[in-house]
Amino acid sequence: MKKSVLAYPLLVSMASVAVPARGQEQVGNDEGQIVIADRRLPEIVVTGLPVTRGDSVYNATEIEMDSSQTVENALRDVPGLQQFRRSDARSANPTSQGVTLRGLGGNASSRALLMLDGVPQADPFGGWVAWPGYDALALSNARITRGGGSVADGQGAIAGTIELFSDNVGDRIELGAAYGSRNGVDADLLFGRELGQGQLTISANYARGDGFIPIIEGQRGSVDRPAEYEQAGLAVRFVAPLSDNVELQSNVRAFTDDRERGFAFSENHNDGADASIRLVDRTSDWQWSALAYLQIRNFDVSFGGVADDRNSVSRVFEQFNVPSTGLGARFEVRPPVGDNVELRIGGDWRRTEGTTNENFFYLDDDTPQRSRSAGGSTATYGGFVEASLQASDTLVLTGGGRIDFWSIDNGFRKEIELINPFPGSVRTDEMFANRSDTEFTGRGGFAFAATKKLSLRGAAYLGWRLPTLNELFRPFRVGSDATAANELLEPERVKGAELGLDWESGVVKFGITAFYNQLDNAIANVTLGNGPGVFPGVGFVAADGSYSQRQNLDAIESRGIEIDAEFDLGELADGLSVRAAYAFIDAEVDGSGDAAAVDGFRPAQVPRHNASGSIRWETANGSGASLSARYVGQQYEDDVNILSLADAFTIDGRMALAVTDRLLVETRVENLLDARVEAAVNSNGIIERAFPRTFWVGLRAKIE
Template structure:
């Protein structure tokens, strides 16, 4: 079990702080205080090269991972960080779980760049995130950098970067098991062994539950039933020195994820496997890292059409096979250029390819009338340079840029009749022209220490994101609503600026940031017409449905403020800490042409207000208690701001008792007040909720 979650504004050139397992070593806050007393910021490195000197100029928050929560729910404690839907990976459709920041939403593809030990994590085909695949990992920390234009990490960081870092667990065997409401089971294993000078870590997880009925009470019909889920993962990591300076890091992981959406013909299945190898030299004058990786995904999903009275359902669509692959490599060098200067030079390559195989227009629940294959590939080659200067004892300046060459290749879409009157006839057979171009990314900033306690920082940036294969080539349906693909989508481009203050005095840290972002060519699902009718790219839409197409909006403009605060009250009560954070986002669509109807509206699924807070008490042996609160403001389901999702306030709690050095008993509750967290609303007013109140009781044992 990791130490409790604490959010810190990124102070000085703070690197990640490794958090020990329960009962191991001194408290993390003692480490920070001892280092600070020596006049240094923490430099405890987990993976990769040290944090850059220039990071001080950007708005970043660091959290230690909490084993009592899933990875995605731990990240929800960072206000302004959201997925397209409020529901989590136990009940959401996997294709709705893209992650973004600062209100730059609009569809389910990720607009924040998620990285695990340097490897991009978005699904190669769709850009969403398979969150259950991370619960099996031994993770130490996450660093969330708000704001786009990440020069070293590559394209995709439109709204920010989320970095996950693996832990170094030493010699340890740790087992955990918990039983919860609705016959839910969570189990995990962590095995660490030092082999010579190397470290082997094996981690695994398993989760299942009978689930809850997503449709709210009072709107349910005979078709509605609990949404079952079953998920598992396995990860192996080996780290070993190859010389006095060079370290080898190898990672392999695999996961499987089965969910149902709460009625017949709504099942989905997601499998994945990743492998990466990295060489890191962080000890010589010429620091460098080299990384290569592969992602393999396969996905299938079925959709059912539910009658208005919710007493009957029929299969209307299925993606029965969606294989995709991501390949990539990256290199970075930091040459010695002076005591007060840091220079980063590097390049990267990423290729994605994938195909969707679909059946639709079912004559009955087992006999599709048509099939579709669609897909393609993308390639991106880029190079970057970033320099940071300690201009004086109080002032840090940083700036950099990168150039990327991109191409969209092999795009196609083919539809075939499967049954009479013309079985086997080709209805559509499109081959899309190859497209390519060059994009520029840049950012610069400063950090000025006004005093020992107060730092003023500012930054400006440009960034971009290439549309996913899913956005370019695959039409889709949700209930009666249909959305056409658009192979002519242009890359999204962001420009933004921010100004912030970081204050640290004794046991209190506070970060405040004001920002403005403009996302040009924002990809969104634009509503074009209401059914009934036959529409290009999707065919027939019934009277209860709408017809949309993915289009580039003129822009999404987003401005707001972010506040992070942490209080270490250990001098009052040993192990006591308080955290609070808030984000206000005022986002607006700038649309013309087909999108003129949404001009001035708020982007879909973007709340104005988002807040979280927690109070935690924890002893070194693991005994402790915590109470966490989250608030998410009202948001709209659709681009025309007609369907509204109510705001929601939730409380989570946990209590743990260390029986001895090897055994811990814990109880926890999710959504203590059983608040109705509205996750979706259909065009006919049917409301889907996120997870209800759930109680857990469990044991955790370790052997060292």
């Protein structure tokens, strides 16, 4: 099994070739991988170009993927990293699973840029993440860089960057299967074969379960039932050298995701397929990479209105077909400019397009009165330059900037009557004006090795994010509450700064960072009224529902402290380690106009306190045990800070026994204390919870 780590010397591992960043010392290890001896850089397994000296300036955390956890739940161990909802991909609505950092939440679209082997992963229509599409078994590690303004990675990284890296599995077959509470099944397969100098990897994952009843006990009615789920994914990756210097990386990935929200007319379905191809040259004097990718997505979702006594439910809204595509390309070159200087020059392009098709105003569960279509397209084109300087033996300086051109095109919204008195008549047919502009992104900073154990760092940055097609054009409902889209939204812009220190001895690694972020034009769901009534963009809202619209707030200000620590206790017992981390976030809204009522309030879904810790013991043959804990502080469901979600403390555990060198028996428990993790609350006080206590027992077999 893989262990979670925070920071080690830089580890660079590629399928066929591996080289250090210029100016760093190359050292071998027992596995034949390349270790770069630079204490200030965190460990990272990369599949593209090596990280640069400049990366030591920014607050980065590295965790290894563990097959006993899903990718999204492994990332939850990083304090300050959160999704819009506390629930995971087994019970949450997939459209609420955007990921963010540093308290810049309040919106279900991602404000942190998630990438897999250099390819952006956010849904091209909505900006959320389809977590069931990832198999942790096929991934080596993740690198989380807190703080926005990533020059090389493009728009979207206003809260930070999350990079996932595929594993180099060699000749290996691994199969795991587990059975859990409520008829849960988790299974995964990894097949790796070295073909000449190339590497073929095939991975597959499957999960299903009868689910649990999301509404807490004591508030349930006859309509409430377990929220079942079924999910599957398949990925194929082939890596091969084209010459002594150039490597080809090709990836194809597909997934399907079916969930229910725990009552009739709450089902949702999400499908997707990705493909990418990348060429990388890491060994020439002129290092370079070129990437092209395609994303295809489609989802449908139904919304039911539940009566106050929760004994009846009726269909109120259905998005029956929401197709979208994303296209992109990226190029980077690193010319040789001296042993003490690293220079990055490149550019990228991304285009998204999508349409939502909806039925609403239902006379009965099968008869909608109206139909609506809405959508459009967005595009960004950008170029960047970034340089890192080894100014002295103890000082690294870095800085860079990029300029982007963006456009929002072909926006439309059309509503049609479906029944008498005028079936087929057009009620609304709007074409929105195309818009375009330019944005500047920049960042810079320093890293100073004060002593052999202590280093100081600081950084400042600017970043931006273009509104998603979902925010611009798609209305949505959560229970009786309705939120309208807004085609006039402006891009979000962040400016921030941070100071930190890192201390490392042979046993302890410790890091602390203080930060300040100001997110201007923050897109949030602003409450404008309450039902009953008919409201623009959403239609009828019941008496127990609220009406909101996506709007640009003046700003969200977020300041806080992040602490990471790890203790290597191998002297007490081989393979024993302890990790602890904490984030304090003080965030508030600066609002005026329609948003004046939320001025000074905390952004929705942002807790002040977030902490995690774990103790792990693992032997060379895979046997071991671990215990991990997470704490999430109180947060608010709504922008006016009335609906509160209580704090939550959860404990997970795992025990594994290697029966033979090839067979492992494993038991796991999630939420050992069966804590009530509140994930949502509506205006009637009805509370929805995340996953309860869940036990798993399984086998894992490996052939090498």
